[in-house]
Structures are given as structure tokens and as C-alpha cells.
Amino acid sequence: MAGGPAEWDAEAYHRLARPQEEWAREVLRRLPLRGEETVLDAGCGSGGVTRLLLERLPRGRVIGVDGSQAMIDEARSNLEQWAGRVELRAGDLLELQLEQPVDAVFSNATFHWIPDHETLFGRLRGAMKPGAPLVAQCGGEGNVAEFAGAIEAASALPEFAAAFEGWPAPYNFAGPALTEERLRAAGFDGIRCWLEEKLVEPKEPREFGAAAGLAPHLERLPEERRDAFVDAVMERLDKPIAYRYVRLNIDATAA
Numbered sequence: 001m002a003g004g005p006a007e008w009d010a011e012a013y014h015r016l017a018r019p020q021e022e023w024a025r026e027v028l029r030r031l032p033l034r035g036e037e038t039v040l041d042a043g044c045g046s047g048g049v050t051r052l053l054l055e056r057l058p059r060g061r062v063i064g065v066d067g068s069q070a071m072i073d074e075a076r077s078n079l080e081q082w083a084g085r086v087e088l089r090a091g092d093l094l095e096l097q098l099e100q101p102v103d104a105v106f107s108n109a110t111f112h113w114i115p116d117h118e119t120l121f122g123r124l125r126g127a128m129k130p131g132a133p134l135v136a137q138c139g140g141e142g143n144v145a146e147f148a149g150a151i152e153a154a155s156a157l158p159e160f161a162a163a164f165e166g167w168p169a170p171y172n173f174a175g176p177a178l179t180e181e182r183l184r185a186a187g188f189d190g191i192r193c194w195l196e197e198k199l200v201e202p203k204e205p206r207e208f209g210a211a212a213g214l215a216p217h218l219e220r221l222p223e224e225r226r227d228a229f230v231d232a233v234m235e236r237l238d239k240p241i242a243y244r245y246v247r248l249n250i251d252a253t254a255a
């Protein structure tokens with residue numbers, strides 16, 4: 001999707017994103033469900049977390065929306081057994097428009113990839129019934145600071161700089177106070193946002209970092225330069241490599 005959301009290496013993400021799945025289990029526990037609702041999974045990725053959501057909805061449905069066609073294709077194959085109760089759509093959440101409003105919105109590890117939270121929250125609110133809960137977690141203020149610094153330094157190297165010139169960093173790590181304000185302005189109440197630190201020490205730190213955190217950067221480089229870019233990022237991280245995540249939790253209700 002030129003100019004919109006990036007394409008991801010969906011197979012690698014699905015194999016490596018165990019921490020994201022663990023965090024999603026905790027986030028899902030906050031979502032009040034009777035089991036018959038229709039729930040939007042905003043940024044459903046490869047479907048690993050969508051499956052957990054479907055397990056909470058024995059008589060319900062999930063609409064999974066994601067900006068990466070590769071992720072949607074991967075989710076379709078991973079969710080084959082649930083096909084009757086899940087609808088998967090490739091699309092930008094900033095342009096989200098559903099035919100019928102949903103009973104709840106869930107999102108994991110996605111909102112920080114979206115530059116405009118005002119528009120995002122407005123689109124989500126427009127897709128929800130009044131009283132519907134929004135429960136989400138994404139990268140927040142201070143997230144993976146060392147990793148982001150290494151990416152910035154690698155992007156400025158002469159061999160890569162042209163690919164990133166004039167391109168803003170693709171992360172939007174917002175804090176709780178600003179997010180609460182934006183949610184209120186978009187038509188939510190019962191709002192609570194807070195930060196939470198998570199340390200990840202993956203067994204395959206290079207592959208994990210590339211699959212979970214570098215998709216928009218790698219998309220800007222020709223295929224044959226991508227490994228060298230990942231190497232340049234990894235060289236700049238303290239060893240052993242650990243990713244210091246700061247997650248932004250969001251609970252709100254459509255007013």
C-alpha cells in the first residue's frame with residue numbers, strides 16, 4: 001500500500017511474535033464479553049491474537065482489519081478453522097468504515113504504527129455502538145528507546161540515508177494524558193490510560209527485532225540492502241540484546 005500502512009513479513013512475525021501474544025492475553029482479560037458479540041480486531045496482523053479473541057466468543061464474530069495484505073493472507077490461513085465466524089479485511093484503520101457498528105473493539109500492538117491518533121480514534125468511535133468498550137494496548141511514551149535510537153543512527157549512515165531522507169520515524173509512542181484527551185475528543189468516556197514496562201530478551205534477537213519492529217524501514221530499502229540495515233541496527237544495541245518495551249494501555253467506552 002504505497003503511502004499507507006507498510007507491508008510486513010507476516011510468516012516471520014507469526015513465528016516470532018510470542019511476547020506480543022502474551023501481552024494480548026493480559027489485555028483480552030480486560031475486555032468484558034458475554035460470548036455472542038461482534039468484535040473488531042483493529043490491526044489483526046497474522047491472526048495469532050485474533051484466535052484468542054475468537055476463543056472468548058463462542059457464539060460471536062470477529063472482524064479483523066489490517067493494513068498489510070501479507071498479514072491478512074497469513075491470518076486467513078491461520079484462522080481457516082474459524083472461517084465461518086471471522087471476516088478478514090485488508091485496509092487502513094485511518095479510513096475504517098464498517099457497514100454495521102460493532103459491540104466492542106480490541107487492538108494489540110498496533111496503534112503506535114499509526115501516525116494520526118485523532119483520526120484513528122474518530123474512525124473507531126464511528127464503527128462502535130454507544131456503550132461499546134474499547135480495550136487496547138500499543139507502544140507508549142518511551143517504548144524501545146534504545147532500539148529506536150539504533151534505528152535512527154543506522155538510518156543516517158551514508159549507505160542508507162537516501163532511503164529515509166525526509167521520512168518521519170514511523171512510530172507514534174503517545175503518553176496516557178494526551179491519549180485520554182484525544183479519546184474524549186473522539187467521543188469516548190470511562191477512559192483510563194496507563195503505561196506498563198515489559199522486558200523482552202528473545203532467543204533470536206535479530207530475527208525478532210526485524211520481524212516485530214522494522215517492517216516500515218525495510219520496505220523502503222531494496223531487498224538486497226535489508227540484511228545490512230538490520231545488521232547496522234543490531235551492531236548499535238548493547239549485548240546481550242534486550243528490548244525494553246513501554247506499553248500504553250487503553251480502556252474506554254463509546255459515549
Ligand SMILES: C[S@@+](CC[C@H](N)C(=O)[O-])C[C@H]1O[C@@H](n2cnc3c(N)ncnc32)[C@H](O)[C@@H]1O
Pocket residue numbers: 005006008017020021024042043044045046047048049065066067068071091092093094107108109110113114212
Ligand atoms: C505488531 S503487529 C500486531 C498484530 C496483532 N495485533 C498482534 O498482536 O500480533 C502491527 C499490525 O498493525 C498493522 N497496521 C499498522 N498500521 C496500520 C493501519 N494504518 N491500518 C491497519 N493496520 C495497520 C500492521 O500491518 C501489523 O499487522
